Amino acid sequence: MDVVVIETPQLGDRSYLVHDGSVALVIDPQRDIDRVERAAVKAGVRITHVAETHLHNDYVTGGLVLAEKHGADYLVNAADEVSFTRVPVTDGQVLRVGRLSVSVVATPGHTHTHLSYVVRDDRHDAGTEAVFSGGSLLYGSVGRTDLVSPGDTAKLAHDQYSSVRRLVDSATPEAALYPTHGFGSFCSIGPASHQETSTISEQAASNHALTDRDEDHFVSQLLQNITAYPAYYAHMNPLNAAGPHPAILDVPDSVDAKELGRRLRAGEWVVDLRHRVAFAESHFQGSVSFEYGRGDNFTSYLGWVIPWNQPLTLLGPLGEVEKAIRDLARIGIDSPDAAVGPEAAVLNVGALAPESPQASYLHGDWSLLLREREPADVVLDVRRPDEFEASHVVGALNIPVYELLGKITELPDARIWVHCATGYRASVAASLLDRAGREVVLINARFRDAAGIGIETTQP
Incomplete structure (x- = not known):
């Protein structure tokens, strides 16, 4: 068994391509599925199964589109209410992906219908295992339990406490652990670790969800650590349940100077991707600064701050605009109305609109x-x-x-x-x-x- 990790640091998430050298299972793919497809081509494997651990709250899934494109089985909890055709799976079910066996384990907590997958490679006498825990057991902590509704938060915290123990009991201590969240994602909660890899035994010895023997104390501590999460989360679950359409990653035609000026005067959202100091020194009145490329803040904070489903114009060097469009597509912000580039034009901002740029603060x-x-x-x-x-x-x-x-x-x-x-x-x-x-x-x-x-x- 080989596990290919596909990082999305902009959202603090990971997707996985799990294969036996011939066929592959993809777990929790992001919406820009071309990254998964490149990994499959590089590994020389065919995608036959795509699985979701849960209906995600922090990004739009690429699972449905990926499964349909490759004729793969799309594994989604039978209890999830969705508007598309899927292969319903339930707790205790075992599926075959080539020589890999995939056991489905119910792990409610992050959501009511959360699943984890224990994958075993039967080629080896010892049966090497990998655990794909989604938003259940994370490195050092667990997935947050307040994304469903305030009234469900405490119960789901209790469920999380029980679920991680059940998951540990479902795998060997040496099994590698592969969570979806926990690498900067707002879906995690508590004292998450910054480690890059871990095993079930390591977590059993160090994760507070497993070392705290007092369930009520664990729940109390978990609830005390709850902080705010991005506003766009409210839109992700409905989009995922409805069945997202393919991401549109093309850069639209650049807006001309007259139209840019109109958008600024109309109060539309014009987002400047340049360095924040460059913005402070000279920018168009009415534009806002969301610096691109400084850490992994852009996607979450733009989706959090700017009102949902508003006309959006990206202003920046062409390469950054391309990356920003991909990032925003992952959270359901499709096809920004216009992008301005290339870099030479952006640096000469005074040529882009009839109004002069201002140095205002x-x-x-x-x-x-x-x-x-x-x-x-x-x-x-x-x-x-x-x-x-x-x-x-x-x-x-x-x-x-x-x-x-x-x-x-x-x-x-x-x-x-x-x-x-x-x-x-x-x-x-x-x-x-x-x-x-x-x-x-x-x-x-x-x-x-x-x-x-x-x-x-x-x-x-």
Whole structure:
């Protein structure tokens, strides 16, 4: 048995191609299935089965499209209410994929109908095993249990506690563990590990979901660790249950200067993908900054902040626009209305629209705040509430970036200094404030450096 890992770091997820050298099972594929297909071609195998561990809440699946394209069996829990033809599977069922046996294990917790798959290679006397746990057992923790409904959260947490134990008992201690979530995904919860690989025995010895012998204590701790998750999650499960259509990854024709100007004046969402400092120094009034390529923040935060199903224009170098379109397709944001490129045109932003680009807000580090802050100025912290509670600038206001759009009018009529943990979320927030006509200064610096230069902060 060979397992090919297909990473999607932009969402903190992994998909898997599991094969015996001839035929393959794909587990939890992302919507851009070309990556899976390339892996299959490289391995010289034919895709005969595609399986979902659950109806995903953080991305649009490519499972249905992949299965239909390759004539593969599409394995989905028989209890899931879906609008497409699938091969229904249930707890305890064993399927064959070439010489691999695939055991279906019910592991409710992340969702009510969550499944895991224990795959065994019968070629070896010892029967090497791999466990594909989706959003159940993760490296160091488990999948969050609050995505179904508030009323189900506690019960699902109890289910999660039981499910991970059942899953461990369904496999050998040496079995390799392959979760879908837990690599930065908002679908994970608790003290997730940063390790790249693990086994069932390692998790049994270290994962708090398995080492905590008090179920009520585990549930209490899990519920205390629940934090906000992206707003676009609300749309993923319905899209997946309905059966997503193929992703459209083509770059549309570039918008001309007149049309770009019209969109800006109409208040449409024009997203500038350039570096946040370049945006602060010169940008079109009304555009917003979602820097592309700095860590893995772009997809989640754009889908979280910008209202769903709104006209969207991407402004940036052609290569970044291409990547952004792929990233957004994974969360159901299809075919942005226009893309502007190539790079030479973007750098010469003044040539793109009749309006001149503006340099509308200052940016700097914490020392700028020390030197130029006036008594009436506001320090706005756009981190999550749990981050703010751990430590914050004394006297700062806290509005998470994902709530800012609806609360801008509640802010005092004063100059606003905005910061986050590293500068990324602050740059998004600063552009939203600028778009609303507020006077803003971007603190493009790490929060952890504030106290060291004399900014008064609460103690962690």
